[in-house]
């Protein structure tokens with residue numbers, strides 16, 4: 001399986017940042033010759049920049065991702081963006097159920113499931129984010145919480161559709177805090193998620209599903225995280241905002 005490196009800009013950036021970032025990223029990637037054979041690299045900028053980012057990356061093997069989507073293809077949903085609109089802009093990926101969406105915007109497991117299915121329908125790759133908050137980990141409930149989120153997101157998913165799904169484990173206490181899960185803590189959860197997938201879809205499909213880690217990933221800790229057997233890549237927030245910190249993470253993902 002290819003390793004994944006996906007940058008999540010959150011609500012950061014500007015038109016000029018996109019203009020400066022894309023050539024710098026492409027220049028850096030050029031130096032890692034052949035990277036596209038073993039890696040999938042994606043960037044999720046805010047929605048207003050998706051079209052520009054996608055057009056600048058046309059013809060390059062770097063994928064563009066949205067950070068959110070509405071599950072319906074069209075309709076009276078003021079302020080929302082539909083999956084076919086993303087597709088039309090040249091978007092490939094979409095985050096679903098990011099902890100900020102769950103905590104600040106009330107996104108439920110059911111909403112995550114609807115979005116996941118709508119994205120697959122529109123031929124977009126969903127990256128489904130799951131993760132426990134600190135109190136849940138301290139109470140020893142982290143495995144159960146993530147299990148509920150994974151089961152909730154994938155309930156009713158036709159088995160042949162799993163191949164189009166990416167998961168990301170992002171412990172909420174590690175997001176934007178500078179505290180990373182230890183590689184062992186992260187791998188324990190990744191193995192747990194994979195076992196859930198295996199129980200539902202079979203060992204082969206579970207082994208083929210990318211499970212990314214996110215939460216304060218930096219060039220300094222990426223190597224140790226990626227060395228874990230069940231970690232198939234990273235979802236990078238703060239460190240993806242500058243090619244100078246994102247590129248070394250991509251480089252670690254190659255080795």
Ligand code: PGA
Pocket residue numbers: 008170174175176177178214215216217235236237238239
């Ligand atoms: P962070 O964010 O790398 O800044 O912790 C990760 C994320 O929220 O996807």
